[in-house]
Amino acid sequence: MISILKTSNLNIGYKSKNAVVTIAGNLNLNLSSGKLISLIGANGIGKSTLLRTITGIQHPLSGNVYLNDKNISTYKPLDLAQNLSLVLTEKLPPSNLSVFELVALGRQPYTNWVGTLTQTDIEKVQEAMQLTQIEHLSHKKHYEISDGQLQKVLIARALAQDTPLIILDEPTTHLDLLHKVSLFKLLKKLTQETQKCILFSTHDIDLAIQLSDEMIVMTPENVVQDEPCNLISNGSFAALFKDEHIIFDAEKGKFIVT
Amino acid sequence: MANKKRNTILFVVLALGLLLMFFASISLGSVTIPLKDVFTSLTGGHATKSTWEYIIINYRLPKAITAVLVGTGLSISGLLMQTLFRNPLAGPYVLGLSSGASLGVAFVILGAGFLPSFLSVIALSSYGIVIASTFGSTLVLLLVLVVSQRLRDTMAILIVGLMFGSFTTAIVSVLTYFSTAEQLQKFTFWSMGSLGNLSWPTIGILTFCVGIGLLLSAKSIKPLNALLLGENYAKSMGLNFKKARLIIIFATSILSGAITAFAGPIAFVGLAVPHIAKLTFQTSNHTILFWSTLFFGSIIMLFCDIVSQMPGFDVTLPINAITSIIGAPVVIWLLVRKRNFQ
Numbered sequence: 001m002i003s004i005l006k007t008s009n010l011n012i013g014y015k016s017k018n019a020v021v022t023i024a025g026n027l028n029l030n031l032s033s034g035k036l037i038s039l040i041g042a043n044g045i046g047k048s049t050l051l052r053t054i055t056g057i058q059h060p061l062s063g064n065v066y067l068n069d070k071n072i073s074t075y076k077p078l079d080l081a082q083n084l085s086l087v088l089t090e091k092l093p094p095s096n097l098s099v100f101e102l103v104a105l106g107r108q109p110y111t112n113w114v115g116t117l118t119q120t121d122i123e124k125v126q127e128a129m130q131l132t133q134i135e136h137l138s139h140k141k142h143y144e145i146s147d148g149q150l151q152k153v154l155i156a157r158a159l160a161q162d163t164p165l166i167i168l169d170e171p172t173t174h175l176d177l178l179h180k181v182s183l184f185k186l187l188k189k190l191t192q193e194t195q196k197c198i199l200f201s202t203h204d205i206d207l208a209i210q211l212s213d214e215m216i217v218m219t220p221e222n223v224v225q226d227e228p229c230n231l232i233s234n235g236s237f238a239a240l241f242k243d244e245h246i247i248f249d250a251e252k253g254k255f256i257v258t
Numbered sequence: 259m260a261n262k263k264r265n266t267i268l269f270v271v272l273a274l275g276l277l278l279m280f281f282a283s284i285s286l287g288s289v290t291i292p293l294k295d296v297f298t299s300l301t302g303g304h305a306t307k308s309t310w311e312y313i314i315i316n317y318r319l320p321k322a323i324t325a326v327l328v329g330t331g332l333s334i335s336g337l338l339m340q341t342l343f344r345n346p347l348a349g350p351y352v353l354g355l356s357s358g359a360s361l362g363v364a365f366v367i368l369g370a371g372f373l374p375s376f377l378s379v380i381a382l383s384s385y386g387i388v389i390a391s392t393f394g395s396t397l398v399l400l401l402v403l404v405v406s407q408r409l410r411d412t413m414a415i416l417i418v419g420l421m422f423g424s425f426t427t428a429i430v431s432v433l434t435y436f437s438t439a440e441q442l443q444k445f446t447f448w449s450m451g452s453l454g455n456l457s458w459p460t461i462g463i464l465t466f467c468v469g470i471g472l473l474l475s476a477k478s479i480k481p482l483n484a485l486l487l488g489e490n491y492a493k494s495m496g497l498n499f500k501k502a503r504l505i506i507i508f509a510t511s512i513l514s515g516a517i518t519a520f521a522g523p524i525a526f527v528g529l530a531v532p533h534i535a536k537l538t539f540q541t542s543n544h545t546i547l548f549w550s551t552l553f554f555g556s557i558i559m560l561f562c563d564i565v566s567q568m569p570g571f572d573v574t575l576p577i578n579a580i581t582s583i584i585g586a587p588v589v590i591w592l593l594v595r596k597r598n599f600q
Contacts, residue, residue: 055494081496088490093344095486096542108484109496114545115480161495 004165004197005031005054010063012046012053022061023049024223029216031199033164036191037225038208039201041218042241047201048169050218055167056080067165081109085161087154087168092142099137099145099153103128106160128159131190148179152186159190168200172207180204184211205237206254228253265539265546272553279560283322286569289313317454320461322560324453327461328521329531329559331468333551334475335513336528337535338506341482341544343406346592347416349529350514353402354422355395356525359518360449361426362394363387367445368430368437384460384520388467392515398422399511451522451578453563460520467516474509475548478502482544524578526585527562531555533592558584 010027013020023046031037041047052058054065056072065072067083075083085106097105106128107121117125129135132152137145142153151171158166168187172180184204188211191198199216202208208215209228216225217236224236231237237248237255249256285296291313295305299314332350339348350356366387370378405418434442456464481502484492493499514528535550536542562584566575 057493077493077498078496081494084494086491086494088488088494090488090490093486093488094346096536096540097486098541101541101543102487105483105487105491105495108480111480113477113480115483 001035002033003030004033004068005029006066006069007054008064008066010053010065011061012049012058013061014049015061020061024218027063027223029054029223029225031165031197033197034191034195035197035213036188036211037197037199037214037216038212039199039216039218040203040205040208040240045218045220047218050223051167051169051199051201055084055086078109081161081163083163084165084167085158085163087151087158087166087171089169089173094143097142099134099140099142100125100129102142102153103134103156103160106157106162109161124162125160128156131159131193132156132186147174148176148183151175151179151183155186155190159194163196165197165199168198170201170203172202172204180207184208187211205240209237209253268538269549269553272550272557275557276553276560279557279564280322280326283325283560283564284314284318286564287313287318287567288569288572288574320456320458321454321563323461324456324464324521325559325563326556327464327468328453328517328524329527329555329557330552331471331513331517331555332524332528332559333531333535333555334472334548335510336530337532337544337547337551338475338478338482338510339528340532341485342503342506342510343402343415344485344488345406345415346533347529347589349526349532350395350510350518351523351525351527352416352529352589353419354398354426355402355510355514356518356523357423357426358394358396358398359391359515360394360523361429362390362392362515363448363519364426364430364433364445366390367448368433368441370441384463388463388516388519391519392467392512395515395518396507396511399507403507448522449578450576451524451581453521453559453577454574456520464516464520467512471509471513471516472552474505475513478506478509479544479548481506483542486542522578525582526589527555527559527581530585530588531558533588534558 007027007029011022011025012027013022039047039050049058053060054072056065056075059073067075072080104117104121104125107117107124108115111117111121129138132155134149134152134156137149137153142150145153155168155171172183175183184207187198187200190196191213209232212228214225215228215231216223217231217240219239221239224231226236232250232253240248245258247256247258284300285291285293289310291310295310296314299305299311300319305311305314336349339350339353340346401422402415402418406415409415409418481492481497484495484497489499517524531554532547532551535547535554539546539550541547562577562580566577566580568575
């Protein structure tokens with residue numbers, strides 16, 4: 001098990017003109033290969049800020065993020081793209097891209113100046129499509145497929161980018177239970193088969209508890225990273241929502257509304 | 259791989275179409291010249307009448323070359339803008355770039371009287387007009403870019419382009435109050451658009467500017483493909499977004515600026531041609547779109563030029579009128595089909 005991303009005494013937040021807003025402080029996270037790690041927390045707690053900071057989009061207030069033992073702020077865009085790929089929540093702009101072309105865009109960090117696909121590139125794209133089981137959609141346009149299928153296509157694109165770390169921002173929004181479960185299972189399978197590290201943020205806490213190897217729980221007080229069973233026994237989930245009507249049942253491992 | 263075969267066939271057809279149109283545009287015109295004489299003049303021989311040879315070499319050939327340069331340049335700049343702004347209705351004319359270029363030219367042509375005589379000679383030279391016009395179009399493009407970062411709405415950006423258009427018209431009409439009849443006539447003729455009247459040296463300048471624009475556009479093919487997934491995905495795939503955007507903006511400005519300087523503000527070509535290319539090839543891959551837009555742009559411009567010549571008649575219609583008559587319905591049709599904006 002190799003550590004891929006580490007943070008040391010990381011403080012995240014925003015700097016505005018006359019104030020510094022700290023969202024979370026003193027984070028020491030460690031993401032290792034072959035692990036499926038979920039990031040949970042209430043709305044507005046700063047999950048996006050954390051993701052933006054550890055992907056190098058936003059600068060930390062203090063502390064450092066190390067990707068493969070190298071400070072993420074020292075990466076050139078192209079090097080970073082070969083080590084870290086993203087699946088975002090934003091809607092794709094209108095275009096005529098087919099599923100194959102969309103997945104193949106993941107090869108951009110490796111292709112020449114016009115983006116010609118070599119035999120290796122095509123093999124990587126096909127491999128990514130096999131792993132996500134979307135080969136039959138290859139010639140469909142990206143706007144012709146369902147939300148669940150599109151999510152798999154976007155994951156395939158990240159796989160084609162061939163990076164040790166993939167970060168997904170709320171990949172299960174808009175999906176029904178069936179597709180949520182199949183997506184989580186797919187992510188789990190990918191971490192086991194490819195030894196990649198996959199980090200995703202989600203609001204489907206019950207499912208995340210059952211399928212993640214590790215979880216990062218964000219509360220206003222602190223940010224904890226541990227295995228789900230340890231988090232249950234030390235009561236981290238109980239502190240997640242400050243509401244008397246939501247109680248965490250440690251025995252069943254799920255939230256109950258009273 | 260069936261697509262590959264289909265694309266090859268389409269490109270062969272387009273190449274033949276271009277050759278045919280180019281030749282047709284040289285052969286047709288208000289003076290009827292036998293095909294045989296057209297050939298001999300083009301291949302350096304002597305035509306039956308020396309006036310025919312003169313017409314072919316010094317009038318029709320430069321005009322056909324200008325049509326190709328204008329058609330490709332405007333269409334490519336439209337293609338770049340549509341992807342950069344993620345807006346299918348973007349184009350040099352609609353977004354007000356042509357208006358910006360017009361404003362630059364208006365200042366030079368109508369305002370030259372205010373300058374000391376030696377400066378006005380420099381300003382009114384081809385170089386002066388190109389610089390003023392490129393400057394004007396760059397300025398508008400930068401303004402549109404600033405506005406588009408605040409307004410993500412397709413329609414809002416178009417309305418802003420429209421406003422720039424009215425704004426320039428207003429400034430131009432103020433300028434006309436202070437200009438002589440001669441200057442006014444010069445500007446009016448320029449604003450109707452014309453592919454003719456370009457001497458060989460000016461064609462050289464235009465070719466140079468369009469050449470630079472096209473080279474930079476070719477360099478932007480890969481970034482444009484990345485931008486199909488939006489700015490954030492493009493960045494995550496290693497794209498230096500700021501640099502890519504700067505190159506795209508510069509390419510668009512120099513293309514539409516130089517072309518507007520010499521041929522006048524030509525409407526709708528930049529907007530409509532990329533859509534024709536996208537619909538024909540059913541793809542968003544910019545490698546294919548780049549070449550198909552080049553071909554379609556020159557073919558359509560040559561066609562519009564032939565129509566404006568009204569073969570067999572003595573009159574020549576302004577090219578801008580023809581492109582608007584063909585282009586405006588295309589835009590309306592695109593708006594009606596909006597459900598499926600690709």
